[in-house]
Amino acid sequence: MPVTRRAFSCRSLALAAFLPLGLAACAQSEASVSPFSEPERADSSALGKDPRLLVMTTRRSTGNATPFFNTDRGPLTFAEARLSPPGRGISGRVSSAVSGDWAVLGVSRETSTDAVRAFSDAVNGRDVLLYIHGFNETFETAARSAGQLSHSLEFQGRTALFTWPSGGKLFDYAYDRESALWSRDGFVQSLQALVANPTVGRIHIVAHSMGTFLTLEGLRELRDSQEIYARIGSVVLASPDVDIDAFEQTVKKLGPLAQRMTVIIDPGDRALAVSARIAGGVARAGAADRSRLEALGVRVADTSGRGWSMLRHDLFLSDSEVTQVVRRAMDRGRS
Numbered sequence: 001m002p003v004t005r006r007a008f009s010c011r012s013l014a015l016a017a018f019l020p021l022g023l024a025a026c027a028q029s030e031a032s033v034s035p036f037s038e039p040e041r042a043d044s045s046a047l048g049k050d051p052r053l054l055v056m057t058t059r060r061s062t063g064n065a066t067p068f069f070n071t072d073r074g075p076l077t078f079a080e081a082r083l084s085p086p087g088r089g090i091s092g093r094v095s096s097a098v099s100g101d102w103a104v105l106g107v108s109r110e111t112s113t114d115a116v117r118a119f120s121d122a123v124n125g126r127d128v129l130l131y132i133h134g135f136n137e138t139f140e141t142a143a144r145s146a147g148q149l150s151h152s153l154e155f156q157g158r159t160a161l162f163t164w165p166s167g168g169k170l171f172d173y174a175y176d177r178e179s180a181l182w183s184r185d186g187f188v189q190s191l192q193a194l195v196a197n198p199t200v201g202r203i204h205i206v207a208h209s210m211g212t213f214l215t216l217e218g219l220r221e222l223r224d225s226q227e228i229y230a231r232i233g234s235v236v237l238a239s240p241d242v243d244i245d246a247f248e249q250t251v252k253k254l255g256p257l258a259q260r261m262t263v264i265i266d267p268g269d270r271a272l273a274v275s276a277r278i279a280g281g282v283a284r285a286g287a288a289d290r291s292r293l294e295a296l297g298v299r300v301a302d303t304s305g306r307g308w309s310m311l312r313h314d315l316f317l318s319d320s321e322v323t324q325v326v327r328r329a330m331d332r333g334r335s
Contacts, residue, residue: 047150047159051083053143054122054160056190058183061110068107069139073165073179076186078115080122081161082106083147102147104140116193119160123194127157127201127233127334132187134209134241135176138168145317149206152323153330157201162187164214173278180214187218195228202233204330209271209313212240212285216250219257229257233333236326238264238316239286241275247285251296261298262329264316265290268304271313301325 047053060074068081084103111118131149133142142163150159164183167175194200207215215237222228240247240263251258265286272284285293293300303315303322315322 045151045154045159046156047083047147048085051085051147053081053083053146054119054128054158055079055081055107055143055163056115056119056160056186057139057163058179058186059139059163059165061112064107064110067139068104069163071138071165071167073182075112076115076189077110077112078118078122079107079110081143082108083143085147085151102144102151104143116189119190120193120197120200123158123160123200124197125199125201127155127204128194129153129155129157129159129204129206129330130162130190131160132162132164132205132207132211132215133166134207134211134239135166135173136168136170137163137166139163141168142166145208148317149323149326152317152320153327155330162190164211166210173275176210177213180210181217183214184217184221187214188221191218191222191228192225195225195231200231202334203231204233204236204333206236206238206316206326207240208238208316209241209286212237213242216240216242216247220250220253223253223255229255232257232260234329235261236264236316236329237261237285238326239266239269239272239313240284241272242285243279244283244285244288244292247288248292248296251298258297260333262301262325263293263298264301264303264322264325265293266303266313266315269313299329 055078057069057077057079058073058075059069060072061077062068062070069077082105084105086102109118129150131146133145137145143161146159146161165179166172167179191203194203205215215235219235235257251261263285265288267287269287272287276282276284276287290300290302301322303319316326317323
């Protein structure tokens, strides 16, 4: 059986947790994520029918050649990534045999000239799912995760990825955190562009791990932009790798938007346990006490005992029942 990129990453992180430096981290309440009953599902995702992933990135481009966007910091750029679901087409079958995952076939419409306008025009007239990845991700692994998430949700709008210059290496935690913060302006500009187009529908944000740090920093920057807050349907923060004290401080400044936030936590998240040790023992929000989070007015989905994962850090992608937490949050955000 082929080893997927995600499985390989998780095994590497598990090993790193035992290294002397311990430098590893990944990638109204719903009691214990209950009920997990699966709602009636749509036929298929729009991305499955038209596999063009919209991309906004602060990574430096390598042109239309692998890896397409590298680990260096670059100008805010818009592009479309052509994806192939696992097993679909010759290229997809070859990629699936290697990674067991979605494939990135190429990149087109790449531009750093008025990138935000190009992004907004591409979403025109649709709801948008905006995915922000976490630590230790390349452009291609982040794109595959965005494809997997959209497919699992059977999302019917346009799917977009905001990808920041993660080093894509196990010991690049400090570089990744600084790069995520450096990318805040690009993230803010991307949201502003979507709202500037009156035909764009609801904006659903799903952020993972260190990507939640970038997301919260951007939303805090926009706290006086009530028009933007009004257009956001839902914000899902999966396994947030954010200091719990900083998380509390930030969410309190987001006002009514907190009521549209869902936080997926797991006290047994091993990646966040290592991250907490790196941070001097301060708990991460993704493994914090449930009642402390609920006091902020956010919904909390506790995945304890649900699914199986070596690190328990990406269940929103790897476990279909936990994915339904994201789906329900988006359904509430549409109403």
